[in-house]
Amino acid sequence: MTTERNGKILVIGAVGQVGRSLTRELRARVGADRVVAAGRATEPPAELRAAGPFEKLDATDKAALDRVIRRHAIGTIYHLAAVLSADGEKDPVRAWTINVESLRNVLDLAVAHSLAGVFWPSSIAAFGPTTPRENTPQRTVLEPTTLYGVTKVLGENLCHYYFKRHGLDVRSLRYPGLLTYETYSGGGTSDYSVEMFIEALRHGRYTCFVRPDTTMPLMYIDDAVRATIELMQAPAQRISIRTSYNLTALSFSAAELAAEVARRVPGFVCDYQPNFRQAIADSWPRTIDDSAARQDWGWQPRVDLAMLCDTMLRGVADMAAKGVRL
Ligand SMILES: NC(=O)c1ccc[n+]([C@@H]2O[C@H](COP(=O)([O-])OP(=O)(O)OC[C@H]3O[C@@H](n4cnc5c(N)ncnc54)[C@H](O)[C@@H]3O)[C@@H](O)[C@H]2O)c1
Structure with missing residues (x-):
């Protein structure tokens, strides 16, 4: 190395x-x-x-x-x-x-x-x-x-x-758009995915800034x-x-993510009010061919959507319990 x-x-x-x-x-x-x-x-x-x-x-x-x-x-x-x-x-x-x-x-x-x-x-x-x-x-x-x-x-x-x-x-x-519960800058377009977990646990609802059918590669x-x-x-x-x-791992829509969150946070409601970031999301790919990375140096993603949702919700809850405001 x-x-x-x-x-x-x-x-x-x-x-x-x-x-x-x-x-x-x-x-x-x-x-x-x-x-x-x-x-x-x-x-x-x-x-x-x-x-x-x-x-x-x-x-x-x-x-x-x-x-x-x-x-x-x-x-x-x-x-x-x-x-x-x-x-x-x-x-x-x-x-x-x-x-x-x-x-x-x-x-x-x-x-x-x-x-x-x-x-x-x-x-x-x-x-x-x-x-x-x-x-x-x-x-x-x-x-x-x-x-x-x-x-x-x-x-x-x-x-x-x-x-x-x-x-x-x-x-x-x-x-692709990256998700983590540890830090949150709010300056990106894929941030709705992170915000959804934070707001689901905080308020049980989230107003998403892209349409429900918006699909992009996330990891x-x-x-x-x-x-x-x-x-x-x-x-x-x-x-x-x-x-x-x-490089890619997952591609899912905002509505699919909301459904996964609702399965884990009873009563969670997501509504949608697209803002200027919708146009940015619409200009990006929905799915990616990363075969060059796989062939050249053996890239393989490990975290699927269920693991992602479980990890994000657990992590956001832990941060809140420690008093860390994201
Ligand atoms: N987060 C994502 O979803 C994502 C997706 C695609 C690409 N990327 C790329 O990954 C890299 C890291 O992104 P991130 O999500 O960690 O962003 P971030 O905004 O969370 O972190 C960037 C950091 O750079 C620091 N910084 C800004 N200007 C600086 C300067 N002049 N000198 C030193 N530090 C400075 C900021 O204070 C911040 O801590 C970036 O190149 C970004 O374009 C991120």
């Missing part, structure tokens, strides 16, 4: 939804002191800071990033800092700066320091309304309608360019974290995609 042999690991965006789970898993695998968590939060969660090194870092500040890489002898970077789809439409300038400039900083410094590897996630948001929505192929039309999606297409091509031009071992996944966070680590562990000769791999 590149991450174990060559210096320490830096996780940028470690306080976010993916970052917290990924940091915890990497620390469990390679040792807490070998994984530096970084984020903009002045008060990072105690779990992150207590368990290993934490750096306050703005990834758009190249000099600061350079200092962190030197100070900790970083060998591999997982770069997760981003402004997500819904927030990106509200503040496109910020989305551009954070999503594009910080990635360029990471790639430039990875080359300058001859780092062993970089991971950077793309998204199903790289696709758009002209992309085939069923069984979306690995290589297909990429004409997104959100600025977030535009930054992901640009990022994918930038990663491909740095691999071809500089030989940088940069790898990427097009994450429990544990599968996404495992996919990320398995991709990074794969021998370089197995990696045939240097833009970003399609």
Whole structure:
């Protein structure tokens, strides 16, 4: 595994939804002191800071990033800092700066320091309304309608360019919508799925911001974290995609999810008031072909819809019992 042999690991965006789970898993695998968590939060969660090194870092500040890489002898970077789809439409300038400039900083410094590897996630948001929505192929039309999606297409091509031009071992996944009960940013389009569990337990009802028939690829966070680590562990000769791999686990509609929740939370009622995020969801695939990931490095999802619902409800209830407000 590149991450174990060559210096320490830096996780940028470690306080976010993916970052917290990924940091915890990497620390469990390679040792807490070998994984530096970084984020903009002045008060990072105690779990992150207590368990290993934490750096306050703005990834758009190249000099600061350079200092962190030197100070900790970083060998591999997982770069997760981003402004997500819904927030990106509200503040496109910020989305551009954070999503594009910080990635360029990471790639430039990875080359300058001859780092062993970089991971950077793309998204199903790289696709758009002209992309085939069923069984979306690995290589297909990429004409997104959100600025977030535009930054992901640009990022994918930038990663491909740095691999071809500089030989940088940069790898990427097009994450589907991700669910976790631990953190909730509210800046994405798949967030209705997470909100449904939270509101079901809190109020027994939820007003969903997409139509009941809205179907998109979704994945429990544990599968996404495992996919990320398995991709990074794969021998370089197995990696045939240097833009970003399609990745999928589940596809279900908002109504199907509501029915699963109602089976577990008696009396749960979901109603629907689509807002601006409906158009974003309508521009994304319904199902994804991830056969390249399966063939190249053996990707297999593990969490099915029933496991997802049971885990989310148990987790949200546990968080509430601990007094954590999502
Ligand atoms: N969550 C999903 O459903 C999903 C789906 C597809 C792709 N992704 C991608 O996965 C990655 C992580 O997403 P997430 O869900 O954890 O998002 P998130 O919003 O929960 O976390 C992102 C983190 O980055 C931090 N950040 C923002 N700007 C920063 C900067 N300039 N310097 C340092 N840190 C900064 C934020 O404070 C936040 O903690 C992103 O690239 C996102 O596009 C996420």
